Amino acid sequence: MLIISDYPSKNFTEKQLLYLSERIKGGLGLVMIGGWGSFVGLDGNYHKTPLADCLPVLMQPSDDRMNISSPCLVSYDTHHQIIEGLPFETNAPVIGGFNAVQAKPRAKIVLNATVYKASKVNHPVEFKIGKSYPLLVLDHCGLGKVVAFTSDVAPHWVGGLVDWGDERISAHALGANPVEVGCDYVEFFTRMIQWVSEN
């Protein structure tokens, strides 16, 4: 499986990108995680690469970053094993931003990001619903499963999602700083990776 996260396309050679797209069509799973260096972003620029054909989303021709200061809710769209049983409906997490993409016609949108604006001009606080954007999109490309998660797994775009869940989970990878995150965050990304890995 190939996970690309905040890794500008210019870091690959054209030959490598062609090779990867062929491998995906042959059955290699692909996950692209959003960020300033993913999809189009500031310097992702994947819209100009052979991976654009593999990804389950259509990209804009220029900077697609959405940095959201107001509440941006993760909302459930279609049932899928990746999100089954997770409390998206009863305790929706917020994210801090995402790449604005469009799902390809036959791809499946599992989660959306919905932007709200909170104002207290008339007390109490009013939450006005704004636009929704695809957040978790699944598809196949040839024999490979392909996933677009348009927010990030890490700050700052991951937002409150990183702390989602009543239990805390601590981990310490060799050579990295220790982390402490929410259990539902861990469960969600674990399931996403499991789904892409299954044949």
Next chain:
Amino acid sequence: MLIISDYPSKNFTEKQLLYLSERIKGGLGLVMIGGWGSFVGLDGNYHKTPLADCLPVLMQPSDDRMNISSPCLVSYDTHHQIIEGLPFETNAPVIGGFNAVQAKPRAKIVLNATVYKASKVNHPVEFKIGKSYPLLVLDHCGLGKVVAFTSDVAPHWVGGLVDWGDERISAHALGANPVEVGCDYVEFFTRMIQWVSEN
């Protein structure tokens, strides 16, 4: 002026902490910015130091970290020059967490953090108001101005606040990574620092 941000108290000697508290009483401004290494936090532990007498807030006896996965709104409490004209009322930003403290009796709470829970059990999304906590607290300690900002200036606790404002501002400090943030975020922290610096 002294700004302490995510700098565990164990990094100071007892003598240094006493010296700093005397300097503050003599007129040195103090800002403490929240984080896992601020106030009590995971390893801030300022409740056991001489700075506890200077800070405008009372600290808990143990871990005061609040990592919030749901919408956590910054809300206006009392008028003050630091927040004058900033759109807290018409476009409230969200934060990702804070240290849970209590304002000292004579201190001034300017901003609160209010936790909401978003659920879609009954369509449309319902935002249920939860607890509020002091976010920006001002006071004097002797001749020094003292400020507690219990969230962070940086991810992940800063949340959407870092992107607050319609205009983007880019900066690049020598030896650091370039940053791009919202104009209202910059204005807010600039004003906070200005207020502490004024005699």
